[in-house]
Amino acid sequence: MSDQFQRQIYLLSPRQLSPETIAVTFAKTSRSPLTFREIADELSDEKSAEFHEKWVVGYGHASVAEHAVLHIALENVSRLATECIESNRLASYTEKSTRYQMWALGGYHLPREVIDEPQELVFRKCCDHLFQVYHESLEPVRELVRKRFPRREGESDSAWENRTRSKYVDACRFLLPAAALANVGMTINARALEHAIRKMLSHPLAEVQEIGQAVKESAQREVPTLVKYADRVPYLTATQEDLADATAKLGLDQSSEPLRLISYDLEAELRVMAAALYAQGTCSFDSALTHVRSLGEVARLDLAQTILGRLERFDIPLRELEHATYTFEALVDQGAYLELKRHRMMTQTPQRLTAELGYAVPKLITEAGFESAFREAMDVASDAYQEMVGWNPYVAAYLVPNAFNRRVLMTLNLRELFHLCELRSQSNAHFSIRRLALLMVELVRQVHPVLTAFLRLPEGVHWRGIEDEHFAQV
Ligand SMILES: Cc1cc2nc3c(=O)[nH]c(=O)nc-3n(C[C@H](O)[C@H](O)[C@H](O)COP(=O)(O)OP(=O)(O)OC[C@H]3O[C@@H](n4cnc5c(N)ncnc54)[C@H](O)[C@@H]3O)c2cc1C
Known part of the structure; x- marks a missing residue:
């Protein structure tokens, strides 16, 4: 066989070629008989920009932009802003964990909307109080956890702390408001990024718009053409406003059901x-x-x-499971929602975060003798929220602590349900999302017992048991 027909497999290295040039190199194979190396050798950043301007922007061959991949570091963005940042299915994220790290006093975002307004004081007082109580809760809850999980023979201080930290931080994190700051690493291709920037620039919060602008400027240094035209989308902003007006007439429904299976196909x-x-x-x-x-x-x-039947621990079930879909309505604490939202494959429609659907109290907080301070903090947050919600409901949401319940509609297929329920029911998952995952299993098994019998779940656990063990109130 001549060399020309030899199989060749190699990387186009981002150390040698810019992301836009890599994207053009791949795009050109559509019309060029040359090898990828030869195509890349003929390109320059300027030629690549011209190509993208003509094909991606001009003719709408947008999938070419998927070959340009960026790694974007976002630091000190609010947890509320991460909801928009992480709302893209075709992207990857890792975020500072509320389970393994502790938040320093003052570690919250002060929104531009409140600065120099009467609301600034309300905002600061509420967040300072929540952070203060969060800090005060750490020691008593830690003490209690240490009593329950005593040091093992020969265990070092740091090993003991590592083994027990998530147990007490898991309970104390319920106090942190959505304004708490986080760091997020995002890996995303230029096509998905363009959409992500448009969503951010069209968001009602100034912080998210500013992040969108900063992401756009940073990205343009690597991909000058591909996100150049990402702007605010009037379709998104006007539609959201009209829908908010239309739904306001429907008022607020209270409900205490943690999960409802809204629709599924019997067959x-x-x-x-x-x-x-x-x-x-x-x-x-x-x-x-x-x-x-x-x-x-x-x-x-x-x-x-x-x-x-042959599934082993790390095997992914056949794709045909995706032909079964389910829609659920969940009412979960904000901490659980923030974890749930990371399951990108499903379609999620969360309602705006409010302080009007009740809150959860972790049992450890009660057992550590901290319940009255916890409830007082929830009252402080709820009062501040009520003071601000009529002025700006989007900004008021920053004040809502992780303990408060949030409504979310989600549609997912059986393959994703296998993944979510198996992963999130494990003993190392946070108890809030464990409860939700096991509840999902119960509801789906009632209607589709045959395939769900193969879910790989931990033995002998039930959502009720998790609820009784970990919650004084849900
Ligand atoms: C023990 C543990 C600790 C965690 N700690 C942290 C933490 O500190 N910080 C943090 O930010 N998150 C943390 N997470 C969340 C985790 O990073 C995931 O975001 C979350 O579990 C969602 O799961 P997923 O990505 O597997 O699933 P989904 O988004 O639900 O995706 C379903 C499946 O689709 C496939 N898939 C989806 N997207 C891609 C992709 N881009 N590339 C390849 N395959 C893909 C995978 O097979 C995946 O399992 C933790 C999770 C666990 C279980």
Whole structure:
């Protein structure tokens, strides 16, 4: 075989080529007979910019921009702002953890909207109080945890602290408001980034708009053409405003149900099984479904066993599970929501964070004798929120601590449900999201018991048990 037809596999290194040049190199293979190396050798940053201007911007061949990947460091952004920053499905994030780190006094964002306004004092007093109480809670809760998990023989101070820290910080974090600052690392391609910047620039909060602008400016140093036209989107801003007006008439519904399964297809399990057969066969989907419908119980269980029975610990189930989807409405504390939102594959519609849907009290807080200070802090936050919500509900949300409940609508498929429920029901997950994951399992098993029997869950745990063990109030 001549060299020309030899298989070649190699990296285009970002150490040698800019992200825009890598993107053009790949894009040009569509029309050029040259190798990728040869194409790259002919390019310069200027030629790449011209190409993107013509093809990506001019002709809308936007997928080319996916080959330009950026790593963006965002420091001291509020946890409320991270909701928009991390709302992109096609991006990767790692954020400073409220489970493994502690927040210093004053570590909150002061929004531009309140500066030099009467609301500034309300805002500062509320956040300072919450941070102060958070700090005061750490020692008594830590003491209690240390009594329950005493030092092991030969264990060093730091090892003991590492083993017990997340247990007490997990409870104290309920006091931190959404204004608390975080650091986030984001890896994202230029196409997804352009959309992300547009969303940020169209956001109602000044902080998020400023972050969007700063991200755009930083990104333009690496990809000068690809995010150049990312601007505020009137469609987003005006539509959100009109919808907010329209929904205001519907008022506030109180509800105490932590999770409701709003919709699912009764036959979804059969469709997943039919799709799995279809994938390996030559029949039509109708024939596969008719066949699965005709199977008796034992034969259906056998088929389910074939589809999922060989899963080992780190195996991902077949893609055909994505043919079953579920919509849930959850009412979870903000801390749990912040973890839930990281499951990018599903569609999530959270409502604005409010102080009107009640709050959770972790049992450790109560047992450490700290409940009255905790409840007083919740009252302080709730009062400050009420004082500000009529003026600006988006800014008022900064004051809401992690303990407060949040409503979120989510639609996910069975494959994602397997991932989320298996990961988040493990003993090392935070108890709030463990409770939610196990509750999801219970509701889905009631309607689709055959495939969900294969979920790899820890033995002997139930959401009720988690709730009783960890919450004085939900
Ligand atoms: C023990 C533990 C500690 C954690 N600590 C932190 C922490 O300190 N800071 C922090 O920010 N987060 C932390 N997380 C959250 C974690 O980083 C994930 O964001 C979160 O668990 C969502 O899971 P996921 O990314 O697997 O799933 P989803 O977003 O739900 O995605 C589902 C699946 O799709 C695939 N997938 C999705 N996107 C990609 C992609 N871009 N590339 C490749 N495959 C993809 C993967 O198979 C993934 O499992 C922690 C999670 C755990 C379990």
